[in-house]
Every structure is written in C-alpha cells, then in structure tokens.
Amino acid sequence: MxxxxxxxxxxxxxxxxxxxGRSAGSGRPxxxxxxxxxxxxxxxxxxSPTPDTLAHDAFAAQVADDLARVVAHMLQLTRDRQPLSALTLLRLVEGDLEDLKAALIQQARDQRQKNADIAQCLGLPSEQITRKLSADAVRRRIESRPLRTRTRVRLPRQAASPPTLAPRTVSAARIPGHRRTPDGAADVTPSRARDPARHRAGPAAVLTRALAHLQHVSGKTRRELADDTGVSASYVSRVLSGERCPSWKVARLFTLACEGDPAEVRPLWEAARAHLPVQRQSLPAALRGLHLAAARPPADELGEHTRLTAHAITGMFHGTAVPSWEDVEELAHALDAEAQPLRPLWNAACAAVAAPLSSAGGPVTEVIG
Structure with missing residues (x-):
C-alpha cells in the first residue's frame, strides 16, 4: 500500500x-x-483589500442574496398553505444561515475584529469562537459550500435583488459574442446541457476520467506508469478505475509521465479530495481540466450542446475575459461535470476584476449572469 x-x-x-516544510510534530502548522x-x-x-478579502465579501453577499430569495419563497409557500414544500426549503435555509455566519465571521476577521467582539455579537463564549469557529474552521465551511449536496429547488427568477439588499454596480468583463441567437432574435436557443434529468459526473469521477484520458493519449501501459510514479501497477489500475483517489504527489507524477499539464489536473484533484486549495488556481485552468476529462471535444461540438459560441468557449478556456456564472455552469454541464466545485474559483476571478477599482476608490464590481 x-x-x-x-x-x-x-x-x-x-x-x-x-x-x-511542515513537520509531523504536534505544533501548530x-x-x-x-x-x-x-x-x-x-x-x-x-x-488595502486583498483578493481573498474581496472574495469573502462577494461570497457573503451571494449567500445573503440566496438566503433572502429562499426565505421570500418560503413566506409565499406558508401563505399558500403548502407546509411540506416550505419544510423542504427549511433545510436549505438552515445551511445558508450557517454559511452566512461563517462568511460574516470571516469578514469581521478581515477587518481585524477581535474574537471577543465577534463572540459578544453571537452571544457565545469567546472560547467557543476560538475553538469551534476558528479561522480554519470558518474557511473550510466557506470552501465546502459548493461541494455540499443542496436541496434542488427551482425558485422563481427575480428581475432585481430583494429590496432589503443594496443594489450593486455591475460592470461585467464579458466575452464578445458569447451567445448564439437565431438570425439576431432573442436568446431562445434551447440548451441540451441544462437538461435537469441528465446525470453529471461528480468531482472524483471527473478526476478519474481526466487521468484515464491522459493514459490513453500517452500510449503508456499501467506498468510503465507505475514505474514513473513509484507505485504498484495494481494501485495505478485502482486509480484509473476510480477505486482510489491518489495523493497529489502521485497525481502530479502521473500527469507529467503522460505529458499533461499539472495546472489543469490540480483543480480536479482538489475538488475530488474536497480540500481547501493550497495554491492559487485559475478558473481557465479548471475549465481546461474539465475539458481534459471529457476527452477534449472541439469547441464547435460543445457549442452545439449549449447556447455558447465556439469563440466564447475558446475564450473561457484561455481566460480572455471573466464569463458569467451562468456561462461557466453551462460549459461545465456540457462537459458532463458538476459546476458547483468551480464556484470558489469563479468568485476569486470576480474579486480579481474588482480589486483594481476597489483600490482606486471606485465602485466594487462583480461579474454576474
């Protein structure tokens, strides 16, 4: 083993x-x-606000907006005397409340607030903030939100944010010509990628598919890959069959042995392990990783399954602009993968766009769908 x-x-x-270099001792890492x-x-x-701080702010606003929409829908269901539907949404509300608490605690810490003051606002002992709501625990809660299975409820779309939320200035760096429309008509082209009955591969399955495709195009045998990675051939077989999720060291050596790009595989490995990313990753690299896992279909073929143009899809792979979350989600679905593991990377990309304006004193912008 x-x-x-x-x-x-x-x-x-x-x-x-x-x-x-982290030692195996019991001290603080x-x-x-x-x-x-x-x-x-x-x-x-x-x-000045760092990209992480801006990402935390964007995350808090997103969770608060999601929570407001769900609560408003629950209120309508309660008035319509539909208790079972309202109870189904209650599970979503409880999770969103915990996520919002984590986001607000992180915001307070970004502003250098003391744990004692945070505990006083929550009505909790200061020791509990330090122990159960430590910075690492809060960070894990925030990063795990996109990876958790959430109650799938179709909420009615709203033209604007709830009145309790301040409007946000929108300045999207969009990819030109990102949507296909028939003869210049409205955006009504159906998207097969958004079929709700279509099964999406989870993060572990996506990683397995990516490694299997790399092995296929490299032409190397499992024995050769075992020699290159320093593990047994049976272990390589279990990795390629999805029975084992390798360590990053093995996954990286495997990728290099197949002449692949570790930057594309790393986001897939992080999502499969449900780990907090330990190095900066980009949204385009993660999308290229999903493209790799799908055996790299041509952009025009992907365009036939979505409302995105081939030009827009190529731009998303190369990072020429920050796409909307709707476009990221559609491309991920077209590649037969879940989209939510990409949400933290998309938030970071939005924060990077907002950082120059924020530091210059201008309005904070976000890229939205």
Missing part, C-alpha cells in the same frame, strides 16, 4: 507561493514560508 502523502503545502502569501513573509502579507492586507 502506498503511504499517505498530503502533497506540498504552499505559503498563503499570494505574492510568494513558496512551498512550506506554518501558513507562511517565513515570519517575514507572514508579516509582509498582513501589513499589505491592512493597507
């Missing part, structure tokens, strides 16, 4: 990214490659 390998851990300073690097990052964070 191959020994467990957690893979490399990288410095949390976005401008650094150096690997961190290091988050930065050096004390000086950690101090520099904290000083920069205090002076």
């Amino acid at each position: 191959t020994p467990k390998d957690p893979g490399p851990v990288y410095c949390l300073n976005p401008g650094c990214g150096n690997p961190i 290091r988050n930065y490659c050096s004390d000086a690097c950690g101090r520099a990052y904290r000083r920069a964070r205090e002076k």
Whole structure:
C-alpha cells in the first residue's frame, strides 16, 4: 500500500507561493514560508483589500442574496398553505444561515475584529469562537459550500435583488459574442446541457476520467506508469478505475509521465479530495481540466450542446475575459461535470476584476449572469 502523502503545502502569501516544510510534530502548522513573509502579507492586507478579502465579501453577499430569495419563497409557500414544500426549503435555509455566519465571521476577521467582539455579537463564549469557529474552521465551511449536496429547488427568477439588499454596480468583463441567437432574435436557443434529468459526473469521477484520458493519449501501459510514479501497477489500475483517489504527489507524477499539464489536473484533484486549495488556481485552468476529462471535444461540438459560441468557449478556456456564472455552469454541464466545485474559483476571478477599482476608490464590481 502506498503511504499517505498530503502533497506540498504552499505559503498563503499570494505574492510568494513558496512551498512550506511542515513537520509531523504536534505544533501548530506554518501558513507562511517565513515570519517575514507572514508579516509582509498582513501589513499589505491592512493597507488595502486583498483578493481573498474581496472574495469573502462577494461570497457573503451571494449567500445573503440566496438566503433572502429562499426565505421570500418560503413566506409565499406558508401563505399558500403548502407546509411540506416550505419544510423542504427549511433545510436549505438552515445551511445558508450557517454559511452566512461563517462568511460574516470571516469578514469581521478581515477587518481585524477581535474574537471577543465577534463572540459578544453571537452571544457565545469567546472560547467557543476560538475553538469551534476558528479561522480554519470558518474557511473550510466557506470552501465546502459548493461541494455540499443542496436541496434542488427551482425558485422563481427575480428581475432585481430583494429590496432589503443594496443594489450593486455591475460592470461585467464579458466575452464578445458569447451567445448564439437565431438570425439576431432573442436568446431562445434551447440548451441540451441544462437538461435537469441528465446525470453529471461528480468531482472524483471527473478526476478519474481526466487521468484515464491522459493514459490513453500517452500510449503508456499501467506498468510503465507505475514505474514513473513509484507505485504498484495494481494501485495505478485502482486509480484509473476510480477505486482510489491518489495523493497529489502521485497525481502530479502521473500527469507529467503522460505529458499533461499539472495546472489543469490540480483543480480536479482538489475538488475530488474536497480540500481547501493550497495554491492559487485559475478558473481557465479548471475549465481546461474539465475539458481534459471529457476527452477534449472541439469547441464547435460543445457549442452545439449549449447556447455558447465556439469563440466564447475558446475564450473561457484561455481566460480572455471573466464569463458569467451562468456561462461557466453551462460549459461545465456540457462537459458532463458538476459546476458547483468551480464556484470558489469563479468568485476569486470576480474579486480579481474588482480589486483594481476597489483600490482606486471606485465602485466594487462583480461579474454576474
């Protein structure tokens, strides 16, 4: 049996990214490659919002908006005397409340608020904030939201946000010509990618498909891959059959042995392991990873299954602009993969777009569908 390998851990300073050597002792694990690097990052964070801070703000606004919509729909169901439908939504509300609590706690910590003050607002002992709602626990809660199975309820679409929420300035960096329309008519082209009855592959299955495709195009035998990765041939067989999820060390060596790009496989591995990403990843790389797992179908073929143009799909793979979440979701579905694991990367891409305007004193913008 191959020994467990957690893979490399990288410095949390976005401008650094150096690997961190973590010992197997019982001490607190290091988050930065050096004390000086950690101090520099904290000083920069205090002076201006970091991409992480902007992503946390966008996440909190998104959860609050989702919660407001669900509660408004529950109110209507209650008035219409539909208790079973309202109870179904109650599960979603309870999860959203916990996510919103985590998001607000993270916002408060981004603003350098003390744990004692946060605990006082929640009516909890300060020790509980430190122990059960630590920074790591809150971060895991935020990152796990897209990976959790949520109650699938079709809520009525709203033209605007609920009146209790302040309107947000929208300035989307859209890919030109992103939607196909017949003879310039309205966007009514049906999308087979959005068929609700169509089964989507989960993160683990997507990773398995990607590794299997790499092995197929490389022409290498499982024995050769075992020699390249330093594991047994039977272990390679279990990985390619989906029985085992390899460590990142093995997955990376496997990808390199097949002449693949580890940057495309890393987001798939993170989603399969339900891990908090330990290094900066991009949305285009994750989309290329899904493309790899689907055996890289041509863009025009994908366009036939969606309302996206081939030009828009190619642009999403290369990151020429930040697409709307609706377009990301549609492309993921066309590649037979779940879209929600991409949500944190999309939030980070939106935050990166908003960062220059925010630091210059302009309105914070977000890319929306």
